[in-house]
Amino acid sequence: MRAKLSSLFDGLLPVIATLAALAVGAVMLLFLRANPLEAYAALWDGAFGSTNAFAETLVKATPLLLVALGICISFRGDVINIGGEGQMIVGAILATWVGLTFTSLPGWLVIVLAMLAGFLGGGIWGGIPGFLKAYFNVNEILSTVMMNAIAVQLMNFMLRGPMIDPSQAELASKIPQTARLLENFRLPRWAPTRLHLGALIAVVLAILVYILLWRTVLGYRIRAVGQNPNASRYAGINVKRYVVLALLLSGAFAGLAGAVQVYGVNYRMITDGSASGFTGSAGFNGIVAALFGQLHPIWSIPASILFGALLVGANKMQRVVQVPSALVIALNGLVVVFVVSSEIWRRRRQRRRLAAAREDDTPPEPDSDTPVKTEVHV
């Protein structure tokens, strides 16, 4: 019973941390001379107030979930992937190229090929930092950040040059965008909303990633390397290979997120010169969602919906109480800080539980269900 209550408390920690962040947000709103209750009510209404609002929330949550799934894999393997933005972009470029090139193939086939291309593109962009970490000891935080910057320029170059919409190429304005995808290449929508098949794909993949991490040898080894690389090495696991694989898979899911954005929402790529112009910062916010979901693929689903709701609701909040939606980005940051800070209480309880178990002289409970390992060394 005590153990049950205790694990319930652990599960509630992120919720408590979020409420704390929202409370800080309320103080900020007061400083901005807005009524926090009114602001949060508008935010809720904008995210869940109607069928269409909820559909928009799910549309926003989809790339977050896909990125978060990749983050679950890499963080479990003790590799930090900050490169979601770049991986999304490269995945989207490859997927878009497929759709613009194979125009005579049947729609379903192109969609399948494009999703695979997105997976591949993101995988390459994540695999490079993985390779550099495993074999050249290059810190992956830094290399993934650099890869983000390189991907943005690659996108700008492709959309201004080789992949530019032929009709734009003739105009003086030369808006950097690709041509639109053919109508039968687009992911089916649940009309009249913009909710598309990508959301369902993401949920199915969340279940598959859960199976991958806890029911396959590959997943077991990624987690083993993440928890204790030395022990894994003695157990005969090729640690370097799994470091590369963890980042590669992580990038692949982000790349898929990019492909889904193109085939489900925008139907083309367009750039304003920045990464967030295409990704909407999903590459960063996906990290937030994954952490909030305690690096568990299934828990990442509600976490992604929560952050999707915050992002969508922020627009309504901006209209109603005239507080810029950028507030929500700041709040996301606070949520991250509060959630990682609250980990200390989980660790303390865990230690107390272990100490108690030692006194009872009974073996401690198996910890395999506790999803977050206590420390990530970067």
Added chain:
Amino acid sequence: MISDLFSVTVLVGILASGIRLATPYLYAAIGETFGQRSGVLNLGVEGQMLLGAFAAFYVALTTGNLGLAVLVSMLVGAILGLAMAFVTVNLHAQQGISGIGFYLFGLGMSDLLFQKMLGTVETVKGFPKIHIPFLSDIPGLGEIFFSQNLMVYVAYLLVPIAWFVLNKTTLGLKIRSVGENPEAADSLGVSVAGIRYFTIVLGGTLSGVAGASLSIALLNVFQQNMTSGLGFIAVALVYFGGWRPWGVLGGALLFSMVNSLQLWIQVLGIPIPSDIAVMMPYVLTILVLVASVSRVRGPSALTKPFERED
């Protein structure tokens, strides 16, 4: 066209702007060096810079007092550093991830304040160039080294100071010992928490100045997300420089010179696509990291929270 690059005026221009462009990297990376030598990775540099840049710009715009503007940016950076120190030292939070949190906070907050308090992109009269008497009259060299603004000179002055503090003072010895072996340092009576608080707050302060150097000395404007990855590169430069101030200086100069070169390539209209040119400093940084990281070993306790065994 390519031959344009090799005229004396252009070369002087490239070198002079390269020296100038290194300024924000130097402030931020020297600050980060102190943090990392004491065992703390601060990934929130970018957020601290953005808020520092905004604060400095706003104060300069409303009061015209540049000294006050820099002071306020330092204060903002220090407060953020204090928060980071509390979270990582007292609450033992994962450093890399809490840094991302602080980055997002600074990104959102600076954008929010910009929209609420300014609304439009304005320019401000920033630090003027100071021509050092006689030295600035030397042809070529004068323009490159002795006709920069105050923020530039101070940034370069920081390098020997940081080197001296880290290597020749008791404080520096304590910082290094806390970063290498906190248990041993603790047993000798060094306050691990105190030293880490000091270095993280110092790092935040310098990140704030780095932001100010952008908004009131180099560009003299403030825009949303105006640092665009600069703070992350500053962190990379610390690894790149092998956690030594002189190494950091070398990295900052190399990165900025390549950046300056690509800017001039665009100005001169040399037919290399600008997007590819902008990419170059980043590609180069990765390559140099590959070549350098495996040689130098970082502080042993980097990213490891310290907890006293009772």
